Amino acid sequence: MDPSNPESFNHRSALLSTGRTYHFVDQVPKGYDSKLNPTLLCVHGFPDLWYGWRHQIGPWVRHGLRVVAPDMLGYGGTSKPTDPAEYTTSKTCADLVALLELLEVQKAVLIGHDWGSAIVGRFALWYPERILALVMISVPYSPPARKYIPLEEIIKKAPNLGYQAYFASEQSTEEIDSHEGSFRDLILDNRERKHRLVLTPQEFSYYNEQLSQGMRGPLNYYRTTKLRFDEEKAANLPSHLRDDLPFLFIYGTEDGTVVKPVLEKSKKFIKRYQEIVLEGRGHWLMVEAKDEFTEKIASWLEGLTSLNLERQSKL
Template sequence: MDPLDPRSFNHRTETLNTGRRYHFVDQIPDNYSSRTPALLCIHGFPDFWYGWRHQIRPWVQRGCRVVVPDMLGYGGTEKPEDASEYTTKKLCSDLSALLDNLGIRKAVVIGHDWGAFTAARFALWHPNRLLALIILSVPYTPPSPVYTPVEDVAKRAPDLAYMMFFNDKRSTLIIESNLDTFVRFVYKHPRAKTGLSLASIGTTGLSNPFKGLEIPDENVVLSRPEFDIILKELQMGMNGPLNYYRTAELRHDEERDAGLPADLRADLPVLFIWGSLDKTTTKAVINKAHKFIPRIQDVALEGRGHWLMVEAKDEITEKVITWLEGLMEKPPNGRL
């Protein structure tokens, strides 16, 4: 399992009982048994299974089965055109079906960015499928009884104004036409000065915010080989990835109609890790999350930004597995 050679991982593609076809990496440790803990790792935007490349091998070596799907719209997984196919209810049904396909009754669910949001919603839609929940970079937010349009979200939290740009279908072509620059911008070092901010993307309307923007290799958190691998994968199309940002009202309606609770399962262990330089992670939202998660532990990584699995790859690898091993020594209700 070489992080610079995606082919060195164990790849599978299966049609799930939801009818959707998913590609995923499935790494099984030696001496595997039904008691081996399974880690289901969910990537964010714009990423694919490869986002977990630095963690997969060490976690397998510590005795875990590691399952890492390309989420809907990414990589080798199906890419529906319509945004309605990307609601978290449907994504969580796919993830539950993936566990069924693999014969895994319960898993430790780990998510980053959009994957963190999806992982936390999985804990609401399918609460009995989790042994523990680990979310990176994006804190838990409960279902809201009232729908908040993305424009209002941007007013309340200017660093989230980019969501207005992504929400418009016309942004797909702009991003696809400037993909090299876009990927550089998204994966830039948290201290890099680029002349373009997340907030300003949302204020440009549908003009091209990436025109003339130059971000050298040294200002990107990826090595050049990693950048090339990710760029090639995203060249398969950005409509699917951007559709996640176009589901807000659909998600709200599904959650309201299902009466999803605000609180996570009372006995569910939850670990939240975030970078102190990540502008999309605010203290207010983190503090709010504590009200709804009885067993949450949050860990700040000082001087780190959004891409924790890369910027702090060794810290994330060790903190996650050490936390899980601690649960296995003193598991809730006598077991993990």
């Protein structure tokens, strides 16, 4: 597994029981035993790919974890429906469960970054029986709203999220797709300059190639605010995570997406809350702090009694 070479990973593609085709990387450790080696399901955010985990997959596999990293709906080699209603967290979580069923994995550790963090947080509510531990990165847990608050109102309270209103508009798809090369260059270049990242020419080329398939799918996630509220209200989702669920939130002190009031509020709904704060780091921790980030999460997982008990129960 060479992070600079996407083809060095084990790629798979499958039609799931939900009717969507997902492309994913599925990497298993040596001597893999489904009864002894936990599965880590990695969920990327916007605008990213399975490739966002390229620096973590190898080390985590060497720690004895099976690592599964899909291109999420709308990205890369995965289905790209045009209707925003297909991108709600209830449907993307159903896809993830279908992926686990395809892999014959009953329970997994869920880890998500950015939009992926929001998705895995909801996975723990929609499918609490399918999750061993939860790691959220850069976007804090937020409980289901009991009252619908339009995105415009949210932005008034958190102006740093103003870009979301533009992404949620139809105008954004038209403008971004008509200037797609410029947008991709801007996003990728901004990652480098703002957070001191270094993308090799090969990495930059891979992202450009994959994102050139169109941005409607990735942008559709921002168009689901009311749809998600309606689904969660109808299902009467709980606010609290499962009491015995091991939970880790990891973020950088220079990450503008971590809104402190939201972070403090999240702790009220998570009994086993733990956090790791990376000083001087920004939003793209998987690359910006790849070694420290990778090892801290591996160490946290190795220290979980629940994972050890899960292994022992299957002996």
